[in-house]
Amino acid sequence: MALKRKDLLGIDYLERSEIEEIIATAESFKEVSTRDIKKVPALRGRTIVNLFFEPSTRTRTSFELAAKRLSADIINISSSTSSVVKGETLLDTARNIEAMNSDMIIVRHSMSGAPMILARALKSSVINAGDGSHEHPSQALLDLFTIKERLGRIEGLNIAIIGDIAHSRVARSNILCLNKMGAKVRICGPATLIPAEIEKMGVQVYFRPEDAIDGADVIMMLRIQMERQKSGLFPGIREYSRFFGLNQERVRLAKEGVIIMHPGPINRGVEISPEVADGPYSVILDQVTNGVAVRMAIIYLLTEGRGSL
Amino acid sequence: MALKRKDLLGIDYLERSEIEEIIATAESFKEVSTRDIKKVPALRGRTIVNLFFEPSTRTRTSFELAAKRLSADIINISSSTSSVVKGETLLDTARNIEAMNSDMIIVRHSMSGAPMILARALKSSVINAGDGSHEHPSQALLDLFTIKERLGRIEGLNIAIIGDIAHSRVARSNILCLNKMGAKVRICGPATLIPAEIEKMGVQVYFRPEDAIDGADVIMMLRIQMERQKSGLFPGIREYSRFFGLNQERVRLAKEGVIIMHPGPINRGVEISPEVADGPYSVILDQVTNGVAVRMAIIYLLTEGRGSL
Amino acid sequence: MALKRKDLLGIDYLERSEIEEIIATAESFKEVSTRDIKKVPALRGRTIVNLFFEPSTRTRTSFELAAKRLSADIINISSSTSSVVKGETLLDTARNIEAMNSDMIIVRHSMSGAPMILARALKSSVINAGDGSHEHPSQALLDLFTIKERLGRIEGLNIAIIGDIAHSRVARSNILCLNKMGAKVRICGPATLIPAEIEKMGVQVYFRPEDAIDGADVIMMLRIQMERQKSGLFPGIREYSRFFGLNQERVRLAKEGVIIMHPGPINRGVEISPEVADGPYSVILDQVTNGVAVRMAIIYLLTEGRGSL
Helix, strand or coil: CCCCCCCECCHHHCCHHHHHHHHHHHHHHHHHHHCCCCCCCCCCCCEEEEEECCCCHHHHHHHHHHHHHCCCEEEEEEHHHCHHHHCCCHHHHHHHHHHCCCCEEEEEECCCCHHHHHHHHCCCEEEEEEECCCECHHHHHHHHHHHHHHHCCCCCCEEEEECCCCCCHHHHHHHHHHHHCCCEEEEECCHHHCCCCHHHHCCEEECCHHHHHCCCCEEEECCCCHHHHHCCCCCCHHHHHHHHCECHHHHCCCCCCCEEECCCCCCECCCECHHHHCCCCECHHHHHHHHHHHHHHHHHHHHHHCCCC | CCCCCCCECCHHHCCHHHHHHHHHHHHHHHHHHHCCCCCCCCCCCCEEEEEECCCCHHHHHHHHHHHHHCCCEEEEEEHHHCHHHHCCCHHHHHHHHHHCCCCEEEEEECCCCHHHHHHHHCCCEEEEEEECCCECHHHHHHHHHHHHHHHCCCCCCEEEEECCCCCCHHHHHHHHHHHHCCCEEEEECCHHHCCCCHHHHCCEEECCHHHHHCCCCEEEECCCCHHHHHCCCCCCHHHHHHHHCECHHHHCCCCCCCEEECCCCCCECCCECHHHHCCCCECHHHHHHHHHHHHHHHHHHHHHHHCCC | CCCCCCCECCHHHCCHHHHHHHHHHHHHHHHHHHCCCCCCCCCCCCEEEEEECCCCHHHHHHHHHHHHHCCCEEEEEEHHHCHHHHCCCHHHHHHHHHHCCCCEEEEEECCCCHHHHHHHHCCCEEEEEEECCCECHHHHHHHHHHHHHHHCCCCCCEEEEECCCCCCHHHHHHHHHHHHCCCEEEEECCHHHCCCCHHHHCCEEECCHHHHHCCCCEEEECCCCHHHHHCCCCCCHHHHHHHHCECHHHHCCCCCCCEEECCCCCCECCCECHHHHCCCCECHHHHHHHHHHHHHHHHHHHHHHHCCC
16 A cells, blocks of 8 residues: 655645545554553654644644654654754755755645645655645545535535635535535635635635525534634624524534534634534534544555655 | 553542552663663553653653663654644644554643543553642652662651742642642742642741752752742842852751752752752652652553553 | 763864874764664763754754754753843753753853853753854864865865854854864954954954955854844945955965855844855855764763763
């Protein structure tokens, strides 16, 4: 089992068979995290670097645990402690890390395309852990894993993604991924937060959450960035919550057995009500659990694909 | 050997036999840290998380070393890098960590009671590494260990705790612990820093350090928080030092063979003079050494108590 | 193989035979980092602490990887998270770390001499990872390693060090190291950045880079600290670049087969042009690679020299 590519930059570049291979591998890794000894020796002595230019507990920790459970050595570098403050370019920072014989660099950056720049310049594998408003492929893959685990299939499902579509790398990666796997994706949000010509990505656009949710198998809520409000892109937190927030009443419009997803961290009472977040349909914490397994699979398959050094 | 509880939230909740078991286990672990290979395989592959919402080198590092010397994997999360800045609730942060199959969360928080909230909601073990002005149980246990190591017993000892009693979780945990173990606790500090009705905790109150120290077997100095001065709770550093600081003259009032303790970090020349801090009666660095052994014992016993997953 | 000293504080204190031993050991460790399993069990269970009072990705990460590839446990403590903010003295911070049974403390500090203070007070080994404008011995050793690797010898080479000599611990350590090993060192920079009486260190002083470079086997560029400009020590970035920056035209004045070095992080277009930094003579990334091997050697030899505890 191996991916025949050096990097994971986005769902856009993956073939369906590769996605299936990641999911299948993650299924076998999931059990490792339930043991007393949550560790396999697969990647002992490999050097993996978490290079995070944006803060993120969840994703950084998930990759760190994934690496440790594969027995790799992992080093954390965050922008606040990095030479970037000294005026070094992103590429020089990355080349320096690679010169220390890193096998893999996991990068998060506010600039769309930053991981591609690194991937092209480096021999190390590069994993995109979120770049600007472009892609967040490991999130889409763990979402896919979670849907498949709960509903048994992806093909033909109706999946509603609701929120700030325009700025969301999570939405973009999910749309690409779910489309490749044969789901029908509906998107919904305030008109100011829906990108022009988004239909070309193969989605149906809704402006009322009730319409998007009607008959949906999956509801995926996006985190609202409070700072967007200052830019005048939506009127206010209370209005947003009233018109687009997911509450129990709206959940009832969905198909029976619907699952509710959120990439976290959640704003309770804003895009999702506490009753829904903590309710029986919510799989939000399953997403977090599956995130470690999916990231183990990604790290493992990219490493195996490169063969011995 | 095991504790029959999931969490260590405070000395208040421990029985005397449990305290004795922790101390006995720490005695056997202390030797590990003196070896070349400072490691036992006991908790290999377990996932422990240091979740610190207040900065602390000493306690964070001590727990980190304790975990590593037990061969566990430990992840550090501090509030500055955490999703908490994104408005996530404490409980959501902790639930997310647990969803990644953590076995244990070690939490420090400025809010009294925060670890209890987590313990109730989580299946992971929770260790209180200091919560507001409530408790700091691992500190009291390492202090107890150090007293017993040096003086051979606890029962019947006269122990003077001097400083800002009102705001000190160290004082609170020590009073509870020493009382349970049969010591006689005296407390002393400026009247503004002595809580009302503290006598109900079974201590004798003194307002002059000379009286508190007279005949004491142990003197435990507390760190003075400079920011309290701004609140007008004591007149000034120099006055505090003059009236309450521990100097050689005051030490002479204690019993022969007295030991001097301080939870650190010390303010040299404020609550303790350099001659006393570095002098022959000081066991301040022994406290630090013993801290690792006691924390190894706590982590080990809580894990064993839970049995296999 | 072992060093017969407890600490590595500066090149100034090393004998030539010790330098040769570090280089030889690094040569044998370099291969470890090219394996799939980049790890030797040499220092399993040892406790090493990175104590950084100045931010530094490069040096901190290099020491962290060196320690991990020797299988030691390493703990990172940076000033932002440390008790130093609480007013603790440097020595108290270090004594506390040592009390947790650390074997080795790697310290970076803005104050020249800080590592010496620690070395004298502690039983742990201390490695100076850069102190003020005093020394940065591991950098000079990795530079030496790189020159020897590329040019086959040190004896008799002409080596030009160009930049802010006055404030550079890298320059100081390199001058000391290269002199001991028999090279001829030329220094060059704006007159305001050349220390008075520097000739007494056994170097030739040049004020025009063309003269310093003429016939040089090695050109070592120093990083210019932008903040020096504010102090009026040089007129401006553009002037500095024009008069002292290394470009292809100036490189041509050097000996055939010249190598170009820089301790990083580089300011592209200031002290070095991108064409030169990325060009065929540049060994800047080799320096980074060799840094891990040299630091593995330093950590290993100091530990072995101390024998069993």
